Amino acid sequence: MKRVNSNDIARLAGVSRSTVSRVINNYPNVPEETRQRVMKIIRENHYYPQLSGQMLNGMRNKTIGLFWLSRSSIALDSLSSSYFMNIIDAASARDYLVLSCVLDNLTDEKNIRFVRKVFMEGRIDGGIFIGPNSNDPLITELAEGGEIVGVFDFDTSSIQSTSLIAANFESDSGEHAVDYLYKLGHRRIAIIDGDMSRLSSFQRHESYMRSMLRHGLTLRNDWLTYGGITQKSGYQAAKRMLESCMGDLPTAICANNDAVAFGVYDACRELGLRIPEDISVIGIDGHSHGAEIQPPLTTIGFKFRSIFTSLTSRVIDAIEEQSDIPQAEAFTGVLIERASCREV
Amino acid sequence: MKRVNSNDIARLAGVSRSTVSRVINNYPNVPEETRQRVMKIIRENHYYPQLSGQMLNGMRNKTIGLFWLSRSSIALDSLSSSYFMNIIDAASARDYLVLSCVLDNLTDEKNIRFVRKVFMEGRIDGGIFIGPNSNDPLITELAEGGEIVGVFDFDTSSIQSTSLIAANFESDSGEHAVDYLYKLGHRRIAIIDGDMSRLSSFQRHESYMRSMLRHGLTLRNDWLTYGGITQKSGYQAAKRMLESCMGDLPTAICANNDAVAFGVYDACRELGLRIPEDISVIGIDGHSHGAEIQPPLTTIGFKFRSIFTSLTSRVIDAIEEQSDIPQAEAFTGVLIERASCREV
DNA sequence: CTGAAAGCGCTTACAG
DNA sequence: CTGAAAGCGCTTACAG
Numbered sequence: 001m002k003r004v005n006s007n008d009i010a011r012l013a014g015v016s017r018s019t020v021s022r023v024i025n026n027y028p029n030v031p032e033e034t035r036q037r038v039m040k041i042i043r044e045n046h047y048y049p050q051l052s053g054q055m056l057n058g059m060r061n062k063t064i065g066l067f068w069l070s071r072s073s074i075a076l077d078s079l080s081s082s083y084f085m086n087i088i089d090a091a092s093a094r095d096y097l098v099l100s101c102v103l104d105n106l107t108d109e110k111n112i113r114f115v116r117k118v119f120m121e122g123r124i125d126g127g128i129f130i131g132p133n134s135n136d137p138l139i140t141e142l143a144e145g146g147e148i149v150g151v152f153d154f155d156t157s158s159i160q161s162t163s164l165i166a167a168n169f170e171s172d173s174g175e176h177a178v179d180y181l182y183k184l185g186h187r188r189i190a191i192i193d194g195d196m197s198r199l200s201s202f203q204r205h206e207s208y209m210r211s212m213l214r215h216g217l218t219l220r221n222d223w224l225t226y227g228g229i230t231q232k233s234g235y236q237a238a239k240r241m242l243e244s245c246m247g248d249l250p251t252a253i254c255a256n257n258d259a260v261a262f263g264v265y266d267a268c269r270e271l272g273l274r275i276p277e278d279i280s281v282i283g284i285d286g287h288s289h290g291a292e293i294q295p296p297l298t299t300i301g302f303k304f305r306s307i308f309t310s311l312t313s314r315v316i317d318a319i320e321e322q323s324d325i326p327q328a329e330a331f332t333g334v335l336i337e338r339a340s341c342r343e344v
Numbered sequence: 345m346k347r348v349n350s351n352d353i354a355r356l357a358g359v360s361r362s363t364v365s366r367v368i369n370n371y372p373n374v375p376e377e378t379r380q381r382v383m384k385i386i387r388e389n390h391y392y393p394q395l396s397g398q399m400l401n402g403m404r405n406k407t408i409g410l411f412w413l414s415r416s417s418i419a420l421d422s423l424s425s426s427y428f429m430n431i432i433d434a435a436s437a438r439d440y441l442v443l444s445c446v447l448d449n450l451t452d453e454k455n456i457r458f459v460r461k462v463f464m465e466g467r468i469d470g471g472i473f474i475g476p477n478s479n480d481p482l483i484t485e486l487a488e489g490g491e492i493v494g495v496f497d498f499d500t501s502s503i504q505s506t507s508l509i510a511a512n513f514e515s516d517s518g519e520h521a522v523d524y525l526y527k528l529g530h531r532r533i534a535i536i537d538g539d540m541s542r543l544s545s546f547q548r549h550e551s552y553m554r555s556m557l558r559h560g561l562t563l564r565n566d567w568l569t570y571g572g573i574t575q576k577s578g579y580q581a582a583k584r585m586l587e588s589c590m591g592d593l594p595t596a597i598c599a600n601n602d603a604v605a606f607g608v609y610d611a612c613r614e615l616g617l618r619i620p621e622d623i624s625v626i627g628i629d630g631h632s633h634g635a636e637i638q639p640p641l642t643t644i645g646f647k648f649r650s651i652f653t654s655l656t657s658r659v660i661d662a663i664e665e666q667s668d669i670p671q672a673e674a675f676t677g678v679l680i681e682r683a684s685c686r687e688v
Numbered sequence: 689c690t691g692a693a694a695g696c697g698c699t700t701a702c703a704g
Numbered sequence: 705c706t707g708a709a710a711g712c713g714c715t716t717a718c719a720g
Contacts, residue, residue, distance in 0.1 A: 053714030
């Protein structure tokens with residue numbers, strides 16, 4: 001059962017393959033009558049132009065690659081699954097498809113070769129990376145090689161290539177968090193940092209510090225600790241930190257993100273600390289789970305749908321060679337005041 | 345900056361394009377020395393064969409389409425996000441990529457055309473559908489047209505095409521649930537059904553009934569209700585059902601799946617019913633969230649990773665034209681006894 | 689407005 | 705073991 005091709009359609013419609021192609025690609029110089037006739041034959045015979053033929057002529061694939069890094073942190077996270085949905089939706093709205101890949105890291109030679117291959121084989125018109133280290137060399141290499149690359153949470157300052165497109169968090173969410181706690185009367189504030197190789201974690205760290213210094217608060221070593229970006233790492237960091245200063249606790253904890261804050265909840269529960277009675281907790285992200293947990297988590301919330309829609313659609317703009325595409329956009333967070341922080 | 349092609353490699357290596365192709369495709373009749381020389385040139389020049397050229401010669405794409413149905417029920421569900429991961433992993437282990445599409449339904453003409461197009465354009469070698477109605481005509485059409493189609497939770501009994509591959513739940517999970525409650529002494533058992541157009545919901549319904557009848561239990565209309573497959577629909581169904589028989593409550597509720605069970609929890613909380621003191625609840629699925637919720641949910645658990653790995657790898661087997669591929673596999677659930685059911 | 693022809697990048701009988 | 709040639713299914717200058 002041979003699949004019908006443009007030759008068959010041409011013959012059946014009594015035109016040349018050129019004309020069939022013109023109809024398919026909506027060339028203006030085809031009389032309406034011819035167009036209708038050809039379209040009818042196409043429909044009747046269930047003809048679908050083969051992508052491979054089209055691509056060989058330099059046409060676009062209409063596919064973007066989605067590269068998810070650090071599987072462990074996203075596996076069971078509803079926030080990631082909605083990221084994913086947002087990207088598919090945004091691509092779909094532009095008539096693009098999404099090829100999804102999950103990678104543990106971008107450092108193994110095997111993974112690097114894999115990503116290069118996906119780009120170079122002509123499978124995708126561009127790619128989006130979620131969760132890479134800031135300044136990852138492969139991403140830079142691809143962008144400088146002219147590939148269209150979108151990245152969530154990436155430092156573009158050192159890269160000139162216009163084919164690198166980023167969507168980032170504002171750089172001062174940490175300040176908002178500390179300022180809010182300060183306003184509630186907190187002076188004894190602990191900080192759990194994330195993964196410092198990620199732009200957002202680094203920026204949050206820096207902006208916590210800025211606000212602490214601005215308010216003249218003491219940066220106590222036993223109240224500062226490195227965590228990670230997962231709930232588990234937040235739990236471990238909080239437990240370690242709180243146990244080390246049990247007689248002299250902070251009154252509030254800034255968690256690098258909401259998942260880490262959930263980990264802080266776990267640690268507090270285990271140590272018998274009530275939130276917010278004994279200790280206040282503030283996150284950053286606006287994870288939907290934060291509204292369901294007890295007590296509901298106060299956080300700096302972001303509109304992830306907008307972030308990913310913007311990123312995806314700018315990547316597609318770049319693929320379609322539009323001009324004046326903003327290379328990096330930083331999104332603003334807003335305080336979502338729930339019940340995990342109290343006045344002191 | 346022209347991309348290097350097989351001609352360039354041939355010239356640089358002092359061989360013909362035929363030989364370059366033979367090296368790339370691991371033909372046996374190439375002397376090791378030649379192979380090495382060609383490979384070296386390929387690496388040095390960062391040559392990647394264009395997929396479109398290869399496909400035009402009938403080679404495989406090494407891509408499978410993943411069609412997620414009923415977006416609403418999967419959007420924020422960690423179970424779905426792990427389904428997804430399992431499929432990508434299983435495909436990746438076989439060197440296949442996954443093109444992901446999300447669709448509300450398979451009934452809109454627009455969606456039907458979209459799916460047909462993805463298959464027919466030659467983008468994918470086969471596809472996997474998650475969450476379609478049992479007996480969906482499009483899936484039947486594709487399979488009978490010779491496309492390789494894998495489906496999760498699908499009735500294959502009326503379809504002869506060997507290119508249709510299914511992974512299903514065992515048909516008697518409902519019996520396990522009711523039998524367990526019976527063993528705990530429950531005689532007043534309520535049932536919340538799911539979406540009867542899905543094979544699993546229908547089978548669970550039937551097997552609840554079977555067990556109820558076998559034990560001689562009364563099927564009371566006010567204790568039977570239709571729900572859906574989401575937490576929200578479970579909440580609504582449970583609330584409606586419980587409110588309608590407040591003076592004469594069942595002692596246990598069988599929820600069509602774990603998400604529905606979570607909805608039952610919500611309804612019970614709202615109505616002031618304690619689980620399991622006032623009413624026992626049992627789910628089906630083995631959702632990880634069930635272990636975290638209070639009280640931890642007793643359920644019939646499935647190994648989703650195995651289900652999706654099996655489905656994906658059988659689809660790839662079919663793509664690669666292997667023989668004796670099991671067309672439908674039914675997976676067995678095991679009782680996970682937690683704290684939501686008590687003895688009466 | 690339209691067709692014949694060239695060409696995109698590959699693979700694979702075929703012939704040697 | 706290897707190359708020249710045909711061909712996969714399309715699009716697009718080009719010429720009319």
